[in-house]
Amino acid sequence: MARIDTENINREREPSGSAAGSATVPAQPATKSLGSRAQGTVATLLRAQNVHRLLGSGDTVTHILKGVSLVVDRMEYMSIVGPSGSGKSTLLYLLGGLDRPNRGDDEGKPFSPPSAVFIDGENTHDLTDAQLAVVRNEKIGFIFQFHYLLKEFTAQENVALPMFKLGRWSRDECLKRAAGLLDQFSLSSKLKRRANRLSGGEQQRVAIARALANEPAVLLADEPTGNLDRKNTEIVADIFNSLAARGQTIVMVTHDQALAQRARRMITMEDGTIVSDRVLA
Ligand SMILES: Nc1ncnc2c1ncn2[C@@H]1O[C@H](COP(=O)(O)OP(=O)(O)O)[C@@H](O)[C@H]1O
Numbered sequence: 001m002a003r004i005d006t007e008n009i010n011r012e013r014e015p016s017g018s019a020a021g022s023a024t025v026p027a028q029p030a031t032k033s034l035g036s037r038a039q040g041t042v043a044t045l046l047r048a049q050n051v052h053r054l055l056g057s058g059d060t061v062t063h064i065l066k067g068v069s070l071v072v073d074r075m076e077y078m079s080i081v082g083p084s085g086s087g088k089s090t091l092l093y094l095l096g097g098l099d100r101p102n103r104g105d106d107e108g109k110p111f112s113p114p115s116a117v118f119i120d121g122e123n124t125h126d127l128t129d130a131q132l133a134v135v136r137n138e139k140i141g142f143i144f145q146f147h148y149l150l151k152e153f154t155a156q157e158n159v160a161l162p163m164f165k166l167g168r169w170s171r172d173e174c175l176k177r178a179a180g181l182l183d184q185f186s187l188s189s190k191l192k193r194r195a196n197r198l199s200g201g202e203q204q205r206v207a208i209a210r211a212l213a214n215e216p217a218v219l220l221a222d223e224p225t226g227n228l229d230r231k232n233t234e235i236v237a238d239i240f241n242s243l244a245a246r247g248q249t250i251v252m253v254t255h256d257q258a259l260a261q262r263a264r265r266m267i268t269m270e271d272g273t274i275v276s277d278r279v280l281a
């Protein structure tokens, strides 16, 4: 069975921004100490600093995230749980650079400390939309509840597309790598099948392979099993566990308690804030 090139997963990078701390310190393994998370270390991959998000305008402006601070270290496997509407997806999209935090409140008064998200040391406020898109394609793998595959394209093409865009490998190499990823998820017989002719469980496995296409530093999943039956939920849970065991950093939003418990750290959100942050056995 083909394997992901684990050498390049979570390869240590020099922090590119001052916020990530000293670049001369050798890479450290992910720490289990919650106390050290506040500052941000070389192990830090994602960092939310007093993150606020307001949506809507005028009288209908809603304060969705109310000062969330969170550090995700390399090689962490974290779940985020909490009631519907508590801000889980909003936080995940901010951590992945799909959205940016608000700098100030509805009257423009800046938050203190500044409301910001750092991806691998880079403040998303400092990047243009195009630069942020490059960071996302290189470093973040997204998995959503609905797979968003291109239905007219084959499984293999769907997985190869982010690689074509990245331009790191030749076209043939991209297709070969896509086949290798799909093979890991028992889809080698479905490479040439159009996405809309795959089952729901198969489609979600293709979406996971696509998220891994560019060897992302972190996999961000939003209710990845929300649309799957028990059996396929188990398959996806097992995939996440084996990826985590190989050192893949994962942040997963889920309302499935059993799935959430399989992570190594669990964050609970309520009404736009983090109310608990626990290391799981
Ligand atoms: N574009 C928007 N405009 C106004 N409110 C929004 C918008 N998007 C989301 N919300 C609200 O923000 C809150 C948090 O949403 P979300 O992050 O999706 O929560 P969760 O993922 O925890 O269910 C919800 O109350 C939702 O209705």
Ligand SMILES: [Mg+2]
Pocket (backbone or CB within 6 Å): 088, 089, 090, 222
């Ligand atoms: Mg959500």
